[in-house]
Amino acid sequence: MTRNRVRTTVKVKIKTEVLTARKKRKLEQITGRDSRTIHHFLKVIYHNENHLMSVKNRKKKVNKTKLDQLTLTTTKNTAYTSRPKVRHDLKKRFPRSSHDELQECRDNATAIYHSQQALNSSPAKKTSPKKIPRTQSVNKNRFILTCSPSNSIARWWVGIRDSLDTRKNNTRNHEKLWLPLACSPYHEYKLQQGKIQALEVLYYPKKKEWWVHFILLHAPDKYSSSHPPAVLGIDLGINKRAVSALLTPKGVINRHEIRFWSDKTRKRLLKEKEREIAKLQKILAKPSLSFGKRKQVLYKLKLLRKRQRAKHNLTDHTYVNKLVKYILSVGKRYDLYVVVGFPILIRKSHYRGNQQPRTRKSVHKWNYRRVAELLKFKLSLHGWEEYRILAIGESWTSSTCSRCGSYHTTRPNQPTFICNNCGYQVNADLNGAKNIAKRLIKYVLQPKYNSIKDLVSGKFFPLSSFRVFPVLSQWLQTKQSHLLTPGAGVST
Numbered sequence: 001m002t003r004n005r006v007r008t009t010v011k012v013k014i015k016t017e018v019l020t021a022r023k024k025r026k027l028e029q030i031t032g033r034d035s036r037t038i039h040h041f042l043k044v045i046y047h048n049e050n051h052l053m054s055v056k057n058r059k060k061k062v063n064k065t066k067l068d069q070l071t072l073t074t075t076k077n078t079a080y081t082s083r084p085k086v087r088h089d090l091k092k093r094f095p096r097s098s099h100d101e102l103q104e105c106r107d108n109a110t111a112i113y114h115s116q117q118a119l120n121s122s123p124a125k126k127t128s129p130k131k132i133p134r135t136q137s138v139n140k141n142r143f144i145l146t147c148s149p150s151n152s153i154a155r156w157w158v159g160i161r162d163s164l165d166t167r168k169n170n171t172r173n174h175e176k177l178w179l180p181l182a183c184s185p186y187h188e189y190k191l192q193q194g195k196i197q198a199l200e201v202l203y204y205p206k207k208k209e210w211w212v213h214f215i216l217l218h219a220p221d222k223y224s225s226s227h228p229p230a231v232l233g234i235d236l237g238i239n240k241r242a243v244s245a246l247l248t249p250k251g252v253i254n255r256h257e258i259r260f261w262s263d264k265t266r267k268r269l270l271k272e273k274e275r276e277i278a279k280l281q282k283i284l285a286k287p288s289l290s291f292g293k294r295k296q297v298l299y300k301l302k303l304l305r306k307r308q309r310a311k312h313n314l315t316d317h318t319y320v321n322k323l324v325k326y327i328l329s330v331g332k333r334y335d336l337y338v339v340v341g342f343p344i345l346i347r348k349s350h351y352r353g354n355q356q357p358r359t360r361k362s363v364h365k366w367n368y369r370r371v372a373e374l375l376k377f378k379l380s381l382h383g384w385e386e387y388r389i390l391a392i393g394e395s396w397t398s399s400t401c402s403r404c405g406s407y408h409t410t411r412p413n414q415p416t417f418i419c420n421n422c423g424y425q426v427n428a429d430l431n432g433a434k435n436i437a438k439r440l441i442k443y444v445l446q447p448k449y450n451s452i453k454d455l456v457s458g459k460f461f462p463l464s465s466f467r468v469f470p471v472l473s474q475w476l477q478t479k480q481s482h483l484l485t486p487g488a489g490v491s492t
């Protein structure tokens with residue numbers, strides 16, 4: 001099964017500044033011809049859509065043998081046999097491409113067709129002039145990656161086999177095009193993580209750079225632990241980015257099992273950008289703006305928004321990396337399950353005109369789903385199964401007492417939480433994180449349904465996945481409830 005295997009891409013830049021003009025031209029020729037071939041295949045597929053389709057596992061797929069009958073033929077043209085005629089003869093059209101190369105282009109074209117069908121993309125996209133890279137698989141010996149420590153130009157080289165310029169003295173000479181790579185120690189480490197499956201050579205026209213994308217496949221070690229179980233509850237917040245609370249079989253939480261995650265630099269950076277964007281938007285709103293000036297401002301705005309998005313992306317990654325590091329360190333001591341509180345319908349409840357413009361703005365900018373998704377993805381790279389990181393609904397967790405379970409509580413200000421029933425006073429986000437962790441234990445030990453839904457992926461996980469939970473049952477006992485009757489409403 002490929003299900004528990006992870007596919008990653010490592011992107012390495014080619015050192016084009018040391019390439020000779022001939023090599024550069026060759027690189028352009030190869031990639032140009034590849035994308036032309038792929039376009040040609042796509043045209044054939046779209047033209048013969050009804051003829052080529054066959055149903056496999058209830059899914060419509062392009063039948064490759066039928067496509068080959070239209071485009072490629074295996075028999076050679078010799079003195080005794082003539083090549084059978086085919087309708088769209090790609091071998092005639094691209095005489096210097098080898099059969100393997102054409103087949104790789106065919107596979108790429110069918111993959112592009114399937115993804116276009118899945119996305120229901122417009123027919124205008126069907127013939128885009130963009131260069132499309134060909135995926136060259138390692139199985140057919142298409143390329144070699146070598147390390148030469150003594151070479152002064154580059155330590156890592158990739159040799160790509162191509163059939164251009166290979167005819168010498170009437171014999172086919174499979175020359176290799178050797179490309180020097182700008183491989184940093186980070187790239188080296190990443191390349192050693194898995195098995196290289198395929199390679200793509202890409203050109204970025206805006207940067208004017210050539211890059212190689214290596215596609216790796218690796219089976220991560222499965223995370224399993226013989227340690228006692230624990231649940232880590234994470235409450236995602238807007239101002240404080242997260243609060244985590246670790247519930248262990250001890251039944252009490254100590255100082256080291258609580259973490260507050262904040263990100264002040266991110267807030268400052270984003271605010272600066274927002275101010276700049278607001279300024280430009282104000283200029284745009286002026287009716288007296290000339291056409292040329294308007295165009296200028298719109299361009300600037302586009303650039304700023306792009307930069308802001310990049311900043312968001314970067315800060316999210318660094319922040320999730322910190323969380324992952326912490327989770328992995330805790331995972332060494334416990335059989336750990338992570339629960340993320342996931343707000344449902346929070347955006348709908350903060351509609352325009354609900355008299356809270358400030359909170360509405362911050363809520364709509366809050367990217368809780370991306371954080372949860374990233375967390376899930378990054379832990380999956382370390383071999384964590386999907387049911388170990390769950391996103392469950394966080395409704396009522398902020399207004400319930402995590403000690404006695406009473407709803408009779410007050411929040412005099414944002415950070416403080418006071419229980420009117422048992423007099424418990426804590427940080428409100430920490431209270432939420434504890435409640436979220438408790439909710440998972442409750443779902444498992446006092447089940448209403450026989451599965452738990454993960455709100456990020458929408459998958460259901462059976463309760464049998466959480467086998468070791470009875471040790472954590474003491475978290476569900478309400479404490480100090482013998483002193484006061486629950487719901488009595490004694491204020492402190």
Ligand SMILES: [Zn+2]
Nearest residue numbers: 401404419422
């Ligand atoms: Zn209480």
